[in-house]
Amino acid sequence: MPELPEVEVVRAGVEPAVTGARVTAVEVFEPRSLRRHDPLTGPFAPQLEGHRLLGAVRRGKFLWLPIDTGRALVIHLGMSGQVLLREPGSEADRQLRIRLHLEHPDHGELWLNFADQRIFGSMAIDRMQPTGDGLPGGYAGAGTGAWSGLIPDQVAHIARDLIDPDFGTDAALAALARRGSGIKRVLLDQTWVSGIGNIYADEALFAAGLHYEQPASSLSRTEGIRLLDAVRTVLMRALAEGGTSFDAQYVNVNGQSGYFSHSLAVYGRQGTACPRCGTLLVREQFMNRSSHLCPVCQRLH
DNA sequence: AATGTTTCCTGGGTGC
DNA sequence: TGCACCCAGGAAACAT
Structure with missing residues (x-):
């Protein structure tokens, strides 16, 4: 039942941990959590492994982490999704579906766990497209970069939200x-x-x-x-x-x-x-x- | 085209 | 105590 405020708390929480972090490994325990990943754009894990995450952006209930490849890791929590930051080696969370191993230049190693009881949530790698109006694709906290004016394909049809300064x-x-x-x-x-x-x-x-x-x-x-x-x-x-x-x-x-x-x-x-x-x-x-x-x-x- | 309905999911809660 | 239900709803797919 996460709605905008809950997703924004997740965004703000993961932003410092993921910005600049390199993904060293990806574990997918539940393939259904990749339902929104289009395999025609390439496999999921290899598009993350060895690559760097650049920030954390949110529009409405959609959250995405721009990757140094020009694409983004799109996260939707659905009904019951959780993003949990854990110490490496920690016990698996209940209903753990996907785990990213991160290595941050300042904060060291970290696990980013995606847990989701009902599997309505998802992770996906998606291409980015320019926003129609040239304005930021979503709220990114203090983060900015070449990805600012872009939005993932599967989020492009989602309207701006009411706390977006560019809401019309x-x-x-x-x-x-x-x-x-x-x-x-x-x-x-x-x-x-x-x-x-x-x-x-x-x-x-x-x-x-x-x-x-x-x-x-x-x-x-x-x-x-x-x-x-x-x-x-x-x-x-x-x-x-x-x-x-x-x-x-x-x-x-x-x-x-x-x-x-x-x-x-x-x-x-x-x-x-x-x-x-x-x-x-x-x-x-x-x-x-x-x-x-x-x-x-x-x-x- | 716009609007309404179905589908995907599972574990915690409930009632017998 | 056990067990079969019921229920929650985000968003896309599908039907009208």
Whole structure:
């Protein structure tokens, strides 16, 4: 269930460890974790072994590590993926799928473990293409290089996210007005605005006072702006929390320990009082997913 | 073209 | 205590 804030914590956590590090060995324990790797572009491990990683970049929930070959290691955590930095020789993590052996000029040897219970996540080597607008492909912290204006092929269709300084509000609002489906479906569409999953969608809709089935095109411009602001606020708040509990040595993004659940107002809180009006929160089925909302604060109109 | 549905996955939790 | 279920959902593939 990692969404943008959790992925950003991973990005920030791995950035110092991987930037400038050389990959000395790759172990793939679960080939299904390479589902998004296109074998036509060459085999996975040899494109890493002996090569240097240059940084850590994120757009929405996609994370990629540019390689000195001009390509990138693309990481998606899916539902249950974790990136864990470990001392060489340490005991294997549960559901360990892939392990990279790294050698950093300053920090020495390190293992980068990719663990993933449900195998919805993946690692892949991908080609890079220029961003259409010449702007950075994603958020890279302090890192910069020739790869800054590039984006992996499989991420090119993903929209910029709401904490990206180059996010285009006007274009997003215009697209919103053309969409007839329910607003939650649009929020979860990564080609409109990226980084939002089921949890923060529910949180943002609550903050904006909107029902998940409200047709996107029925929102006024003011409501659209309010919704985008709500999403941004929810993401930033989670990010601030994650930043404070972050351990630089072990990047742990899981549904349990590493998940920023303390600040959730409605998600998973059905049957408890709405923090705004006191009405009992409800949980409903929507798109084969669960939606959590206050039936009073979030009415269809 | 845009929208809706199915599929991939597994282990922790639940109920009998 | 054991065991068969059920459930979570990100995103692409597929169907309408």
